[in-house]
Amino acid sequence: MSVDQDTVRRIAHLARIAVSDAEVPHLQDELNSILGWVEQLNAIDVSGVEPLTSVVEMTMKKRTDLVTDGGYPEAIVKNAPLSEDNYFVVPKVVE
């Protein structure tokens, strides 16, 4: 598997990372080199093997249905560049 320059630009856009045209060829080489390395895994026969979702043998911890958190809106918006009345304020987004 290898990526072309359009794919590099698209991935960058989906991740909201600004990539200049000058950086694209370099990133393309890097990505293809990583993908090529990972590609080696395809040599292994994994038929009949369950996908591994975790390396620890344990069951997921669950919480009981109780309200134990929240109630600090000032702290929630404290780091926001812009806020008002405890709302986050962001550049207008309308569909």
Added chain:
Amino acid sequence: MNMAERKVDAKKLLKGATGDWEVIVGLEVHAQVTSKAKLFSGASASYGGAPNDHVSLVDAAMPGMLPVINEECVAQAIRTGLGLKAQINLRSVFDRKNYFYPDLPQGYQISQFKQPIVGEGVVVLDMLDGERVEVGIERLHLEQDAGKSIHDQHPAYSYVDLNRSGVALMEIVSKPDMRSAEEARTYMTKLRTILRYLGTCDGNMEEGSMRADVNVSVRRPGGPLGTRTETKNVNSIRFLGQAIDYEARRQIDLIEDGGTVVQETRLFDPGKGETRPMRSKEEAHDYRYFPDPDLLPLEFTQSFVDELAAALPELPDDKRARFITDFGLPAYDASVLVLEKASADFFEQVAAGRDAKQAANWVINELFGRLNKEGHGIEDSPMSAAQLGAIIDLVADGTISGKIAKDVFEIVYTEGGEPREIVEARGMRQVTDMSAIEKAVDEIIAANPDKVAQAQAKPTLLGWFVGQVMKATGGKANPQAVNDLLKAKLGIG
């Protein structure tokens, strides 16, 4: 049921300029899970609240925060799956669905993609004309709700409130088994009834607790499937019908004019009653799902499922069947009564130890009729089941006539009080004292010699005399007794 098995029903086809069309509908319903806390945090899941007050650092996606699943939300999803007669998966996996939007602070929604908690099931629809339609359920999965963006506070800015961010949703995906707007509305209503019986979603559509994404396509009857469109976030059952009717007609007109339907996401505009394309974001559908590394697979035992199953309430289909067989109610009455669990419970209290058909008539025609007129539900009823039952008893034991019973109903509904006391205090008791009735009959006969002569020639005029006597006694005379007396005295029979 799958599409191939469903026969084309000519009644449901839509007429086009070039022939008939069949509309194919599938729904993805987002139902908010009833729980105290959110799906992965301990913040409150209750509706409303001051801006960002029901938000934990997990919901705001602060760095280093880890999600911990709320076991009640899992139980609610399982209960719902059981109510939909669906397969429950003892092992399911949470995935990240990646996209950017200001009200999604994580930059992804935790959802379930390849391995949902609930698999295939079925919802049975009883249509008004008696037809039974089975709508297949494809899957149900758990996911997080997003926050809310408010656009009308400022010309240049949007305001974001994360109170809903992280609230548990069940996405319930139907198979494309519906063939009309009517079927889709009935499905949505039935699904809402089931969820409310189970107590897993409050079904409050105004507050957005249930909303539907509507997939619509058209085809020649029984032919190959057409391209579908998806209309997002339809939040009322009425709008659901309108959106489907509009979209089906739009697609038919488009195809008949030589165009092609484009697979796209659309929005329903309730003001205009039409759908329009959402501003196109070609990449928006590239969600790059992958298993969430913060969460282990969701696993539970069959015995956990069995315990939940054993504690489920009687479901609407079972209740409806019981009302028909045990109470002898007509199917329509049974359907109306089971629509809301509170209504069914109210009816059962009224019917206990009484004539069930009488009880159903009073509950549906008088009480529901009256409540509907004022836009109220059964929970707002000013009249208790015991009060309504007492009115029915007064008719059954001959204390009041059916006509006076409606007056008593009105008094109890508007003023309250114990029906039997009201009847006594206001002298509404049916007159069964024959001498009193006889006196009234004699007076009417004496006052109307010409009518007497006419009635003797034409016995149908007896009704006029009955009316006069009833009027003279304030409607309290026993109509049968009046009838018998009049016949005897006028010498007609």
